[in-house]
Amino acid sequence: MHEIKIIQNNEGLDITKISGNINLTTSVDTLGASFDFTVARNISDPNFAVTESIKNGDIIKFQNIDTVENIFTGIIVDCTTNKFTKDIKCLDFYFYLNNNKVIKQFNALNASAAIENLLKDIGASTGDIENIATSITKIYRNNTVAEIIEDILKIVNEETGKKYHLVIEDTTFNLVLYKKIKAEVVDNVFGMPTLNESITNMKNSVLVVSNDQEETAIYAKAKDEEGIKKYGMLQEIIEVDPDKDDISKVRNIANTKLKELNKVTQKVSISAFGNDELKAGRILEIDLKDFGVKGEFLIKSCTHTFQKGKHICNMELEVS
Template sequence: MFKLILVKNDGQKSYDVTALCAAISWDDNLSLMSAMQFEIAFSDAKLIPTNPCDLGDAAILYDNEVEVYRGIIVTEGRSGRDTIKYTVYDYAWYLGKSKSVYQFNKITASQAITRILNDFGMLIGHVPQMLTPINDIFLEKSPAEIIEDIYKREERRTGKRFNVEMRSGRIYFEDMKDLVIKGTFRLADNQKLQDVMDNPLAAERTRSIESMRNVVKILVERKENKKKKKDQPDPKPPTDQTDPKSQKSQTSYDIVAITKDEPLIRKYGLLEEVYKIDAEDAAKAREVARILLKRLARIQETNSIKLIGDSSFKAGRLLDIDEPITGMSGRFMIVTAKHTVTNQIHIMDLELALPEDVK
């Protein structure tokens, strides 16, 4: 049984608006923020409960007393006497709506992320230890963009994948490999739980080698300053016609690591990718190349599946699928999850990819 609770902006009153809801849907993808939409029945007839919803109010969705979603109403749409449509964003919305500047001096990625979250009043559920050094200035970027930049660096350095999401008003960073789920549903209170994969409602599968790469080269940038020879007169001062680029040091690149997948080269032809890393990371070039090749040297799959709903299914979760009609088989990552509840009937549409295909 789904229940939608509205908490007024001042925190003084709350309302159960479930009976007024014509439909509820929520969706998320591999980003900090997720959204929920709900519709409130409109009527100007007497004795009909007044709609208490307004911009800035908090909306909390429960599934059998388990909190599914919490966020702030940011838009309201009205059209005549049609249902009133509301859009709700979770609290990570605030991280994407601001612009800021940060300078970090050789602190760890986890310390940098924690500082940003604290500055913007975000409650932290979990930030794991991330040891990638951050020594940068971030200008005119949103806190969400800065945080994503930082934890993506940790992913590239370690080969880990992080899922970031809001739960019960707190933000969590978690290792994706630990987020394997198995969904269940119950058709009626007097029936036993069943696996959602026992009864898929629809499925689609697309396979492609378009994004495949079977050779990875790692480059390191080298800057060389030209030294003046002895007894050589000083050059003339630059004039307006002098190309300013000619006054800068020359830049060259060294290939420090190459990794190949020979069987895939023979089967599909040469498909090469080049990545540039900082000079201080050159010692790790082979490991970086190995990790990148593992992600890229494969057939990419894009799949979708419609199932009876389970609220635990979110973007970033992993699930095992064996769907005989399309041939979809193996462990997949949920890229986007859209849930819809109409008259307490819960359906979910999932976009899936192989975990290695998601950059």
Template sequence: MAFEVRLKNKSISEYVGNLTFGTSEDTLGMEASFDVVYRGKEIANVGDVIQIFKDKTRFFWGRIIDIQKDGKNPRKVTCFDNAFYLNENEAIIQFKNIQADKAIEQLLDKYGISSRKITKLPYKIKKIYKGVKVSEIIKDILEQCSKVSGAKYFFEMQDKTFVVAKRGFYEIKKYFNVIMNPSVTESMKNMKTRVIVTNSDGESIKSFISLEDKNAIKKFGLLTKVEQIDDKEKSKAKKIAQELLKSLNKIEITASLSLLGSINIQANRVIALKENTTGIVGKYYIKSASHSVNAGTHIVSIEVGEFVG
């Protein structure tokens, strides 16, 4: 049941404390941190490879990015998985009307990421990127795909493999009803009751379509989202407007809570929860997961949103 931390493939677990790790839908990779004792010389150095295991299953492979040193106190070590390089490298690349999944593969080839699992994506990319972070290019491609299909996509590193999948593809096969510190927030601040799809050409204004929910406008007021698309995408304008209105015309519900830890609880997973007092009942999408391991106790704090499958 123990965690093991390896440095350069050698265990340093006996020198490690305060292990934490986590993921978020807003970031590409997993971050891990821990304290390591100082014994008159440094055990770990920036750039060293770190692996973390739970019950002999490796769930983290990355490098030390930062070390904080304060006298002879334990060193505070921060690590990131290989997604670090996608977040830090800027690219120059042109896609000439190729399938979105092939475009991502073409981009990854430039950075030596050969291990990947990318779902088929329903869109062709014709665009030039200059001086844009690799991770931001991938986000932009997936957002374009979402506009057309209505599906939500995410990407992450799983060990050394780069993955692109549809939201809901990974579901935690366990029902959780032992829930600590539950809190729920309901908000209309991101709600939109009208969607207008227009052209992205700065020389003129063309409104391709406008859709609205009259009942929602009467109850919540007029809240408008303007979406810009290329003229060549005009035929998709109605579908784009419908999908946007469907996803934005609602009260947003988010919840935070803590559970007994499992390394399977990570961002971009679907989890089934039951907490009747606050009404956290059903399937939810994990927006972020922060794990802590202290004195053998593993707790994970998560933020979730409603999952619409």
């Protein structure tokens, strides 16, 4: 069973009984989760007085009271009042990363310290911060904190081949090494799954060059000759600082990016009975015999719908 609480004056008030149309959405393409719901409204009935007190800036918690698990904590960012209802939109605390622009200069600061520095600048709470030695020397102007962190982690991935991501637990941010977390559907997939296969984002040739606009030297290249013969050349260019003098590191950047982009993407859209463990970024093992598709898929986006006692999950999956 799930419960919605609103936090006002440091106290939690259960508003589950007057709430409905509950949707929780996560996506790997956007930092943070969104949580939408509707509360009933009746200005003549004191039992609905709390509805009138709900305002932007209030904190909302969504919990599974059977497992005592906090599923979502966020801030109300949008309220629409109708005659008999109030529609509420909430975002988790990534909201502050996405909506704070800063000017920042890093001079040979390691990536983990740079990210922790950014989070502290906007008053975000930090927990476990993985030690990442990659040196960051860069000036950021008019970028959001989220954009800067994304760029730093991109630099780390290109240089080391390792993926790190920022995860939030309640209101605390943790920087951790990416690892596969498997989830399962409670029951069989239902409805009409769809499969899409595409080469629109494929790259089978990668060049690494200087980001100095006056320099044209190619530092490293990586190609899939067989793929080029089959699909034609599809080339990506990666820009790096002009002082890159470690040949093996630059070659690793080219090879890592080629491995990432040189593929036919398979995407699957499915609906399933809900499970709180289903979240964007996690891995789901599926077997769709009608399509000849079986294996591990990354959950790209995931929307949980809670209505009339039913918990349904609609997901977009991609081969992991």
